[in-house]
Amino acid sequence: MKKIHLNDIRIRNKLLLIYMVSVFLPIVLTNVIFYNVTSENVRTQKIHDNELALRQVANSLKQGVEDAVGIASVLYSDAFVYQLLETTYESPVDFILAYNNHFRDINKYTPVYSSIRSIHLFTDNPTVITAGGIFAIDEEVKRSYWYQSTLDTRNKYPVVTRNLADNDELSQFVVVRALDSNDSSSNEKVIMINLNERFIHQLFSNETFEGDIYLLNENNFIEYSTNSSIQWESEYISFDTIPIAESSTVLDESYLIQYMSNWKVIGVIPEDKLLAEVRKSLPSILYLALWNFVIPTLFIIYIAGNIHFRLNTIVKKMRKVKDQNFELIPGKTYKDEIGVLTAEFNRTSKKIKDLINDVYIARIQKKDLEIQKKETQLKALQSQINPHFLFNVLETIRMRSLLKQENETADIIRNMAQLLRNSITWDKDFITVKEEVQLIQAFLEIQKYRFDDKMQYSIQVAESVEHILIPNMTIIPFVENASIHGIEPLKAKGKIIIEINQDDKYLCCMIKDNGIGIEETKYVEILESFNEEEIIGESIGIGNVYQRLKMYYHDQFELKIDSQHNGTTVYLKIPLNMKAEM
Template sequence: MKNFKILNNYSIRSKLLLIYLVCVLVPMTVTNSIFYITIRNSEEKEQRINMEHSIDRVKYNLDAVFDDCVLVSDHLYKDITLNDFINKRYDNLLSYYDRYIFLLQNNVIKYYYGPQHVYQVTIFTDNNTISDSDNFVKLTPKIRESEWYKRFGNNKEAMTISVFYDEDKKLSINNMARTISIIRKLDNFDKTHENILRIDVDYNVILNNILNEKMEDNIYICNNEFVLFSNRKSGVGPDKFDSVDSIQGENVKLNDFYKFKMSKEKWNIIITEKGMSPFLKIIEKKELFIELIILNLILPTIIIALISHSIGNRIALLNIYLRKVENEEFSIIEEYSYEKDEIGKLIRSYNMMVLRIKELIEVVFKRDVEKQRLELAKKQAELKALQSQVNPHFMFNTLESIRMRSLIKGEVETAEIIENLSALLRKTINWGEDNITIEDEMRFVENYLQIQKYRFGDKLSYSFYVMEKCKNIKIPKLSILSFVENACVHGIEEVSHDASINVAIFKYDNNLIIEISDTGIGIDEVKLNSIREKLNNAKIETLNNSKSTGVLNTYMRLQMYCNNGMQFEIESKIGEGTEVTIQICLDEIKLINHAVKENENINY
């Protein structure tokens, strides 16, 4: 093999071109010419036989489906108990339901669904004393204007096949809006009333029979207007029927029809070619087959063996060294690095890559690690700065309110308010975990509003709505309380009339929605735009330089909590009140909680 090392100096493109000419082009040209002529006639003949068999199976399956449905219709047509039920005039609903239960107990209705091919049995009647149900429906003007009813009325046959798209079933559980029905009058015993029986065929049964044919070609079942069934795709129940015109232009290979036993109507069965038909079946001609094997295997094997030896050994060697890189062992390949083809260039590039990786590890990686440590320290410092500024001013306002109330009234009732305030002070001074459940947060909010109600009296009312599924979701501590406090101090305090604060927390799609609204004095447009701009451009430096930190602090803590994925809206009108809406993706909360757990496990 050493004598053939000269191949190592040729490009892979040249080698592949040689493989193509010797191993692909010449053998394929010769063999395809022979096979095409030999196979064509026999293949086409066999395909036609298979298509005819498929059509026969389709006809057989259609007979089975419609024969079952016709048997059900014949049974109902001759059922005197059913006839008495639909023609009887009922004095009230109670007598009707007694009769209906009797009908069910005698197993008449249950018998309708014995055959697996029946999807729905419906009897339409002009008897206005019955009540609509799954099986019995009153003939209303709307039904008389429907497509299937008009077609049945125009058709003079005793039994007809109706094909239509039922919009009412589009959003049903089974999504079966495509409807094929057997329709006939129930006038065997009474011809004075109009009673129509409609048996809806199970569309999926026929469709699955078509799909089970496993044909390479397209098969269609059509009436004069629509393509009723095809093997092109499944799950088409909620889709409208395609027009027959949609298959125009396709290469029709076979056209037959299916004639109904109970009606004069006929359905066309069409098979069209799906793309180009490959003649790939090898017939049994041993002598020719052996000669082609010799031509197609021996010569290509020699050429491929030489080229494979040129490429394979060096690729395997390169793979070994790359595996060493995966194990952080960076070794240089000295052998083969002088060769001129693409693999030789690849080996030289690998050697350069190894040297570069060593340099990156020693210089860049260490620098990036240090940078990440500094960034992490900065984030932790910012978070501590945010936590240290949470709502000191609302505690002062509350204590001042209690003091003034006590001085004015001299009442002992302030003890309860002081108890609520103490609970809040303990939670804020002893910070603990930064994130708590919504249920715990709403306890803080209720304590705070009880204190404020003590301050404002009947002027203030409040209400909460928390969806049960939201109670255990964690959010930053005092995040809702900050907005409630802001509503009390800046909204309720400024009005003379009665006002309210409402908090609603619920899930919508995959989002947590928090709404805090008040009916206080509201915010003018200029100040509202200033608040929005301040929130949109919030930074830790802005917080340090701001006189009012409550809402800004909470906004930044929420944004940090959900990786800047929170959507925040504030709307207000003078004299009407203010509404704050917070939307957080629940997936972000799950990712954050998962990361916190992993970090706790690592620290542990």
């Protein structure tokens, strides 16, 4: 893995790195730590406050129950109450007299305690009149929930339970205790003190507690709850079946008193309520952090952008120098390091430009004079040989061959003259496919004359392509290579096949021979010559074709050479209806 050095990082990225390490990360970490510490402190304080509120609820309920238990204890030890319910009366009048004399104020405790709603006495004494807070223990009472649930314990101590309301829902809390103070009692007597429903409701509706409160009995069933989503009034529901989020905080207060043994008050506080106040302040924290980000960020971006722009301008100008474009950097020269670098670049560029003007241009002019001199000498040499003289001589020889009935020799001379005329008098860059094929056929006839029956050829040209213009001498160099380098070294008979047609977009040419193929080194040399600007070596014919096609059509043409030990095939595609760019 390549190791990255600090000096390999661009200056703009270095400034951003400084900003990230020195500004961004410290601000983020500071705000995150501050928020977490504040949240934890607020959460701890909230839990403490809610513990106090839950403890107040539990103590208030305990106090209300203890008030009822105290009244039950007073009535339990009151001999007049015991005697009133135990005596067998001969007539109702006797009971009324006894009731008026000893127990007419049975509810005298009710106004004193806000937690007490009413006091009921139950007995199975048939001579007692059930009125004024006294009720008979009949079969319906014996089937009631409060009677059955306290059957085993009310003789020992007061018991807290619930009573049935008019709609058969368990809603009212009662304290039940038996009044059988001795074993000689002949009648069953029970006192039931009804707790005030409004007192219970106000008790649990403590606004300072920020969650749901559950009152659980010794069996972990819900006796009361502020959670309105559960139907605790119609049936006993186990607290274990209540879905509680894992993030919620659960507080509990247990009762150690005998008549509420293993009862407890549980409070469930959702996490969002504990952190509600902190989350309200979160926008302020974010705004403050954002303000701390904006000013440094804008300043860093401005400085980094300015440095990047000025350095990038210098780099662009330096890249133009390699193309001999010595433009100076415009603008005021500043005194910082980049300004000094700009001034030095302008001075160096001006100096190099002056040197080029003084030295290299003079050399180029000298070279141009030498080239012009050589071209003049070449033209003078070429002018000594008149091409028309050669054509006239060849035509005279051809006519004399015809007169002597040497037709084959005359045809060869005609083909030779045609090739020579085309190569010497290059008067146009584009010719038709038909004209190119005529030159190819003339060349192949000469080769056939040379090799006699050793070489055969086949030319198939679609009529639709005969008048399409192509660059002059585009196909014939490939035919020449196929004949000279492919067929000529071959000991057996050789054949050259030429097919020219078209598709929707291209003129398609195929030149195929069954010669000896191209050696691998020679084949690589030909392919490499396509990338050279100057054509050198023996592959000058193919290289010339490729460079001219590239000059005319850029990358719009295709040239593929497939050479095997049993022959070579050349595929050439030239765009149709495309004007060549000169």
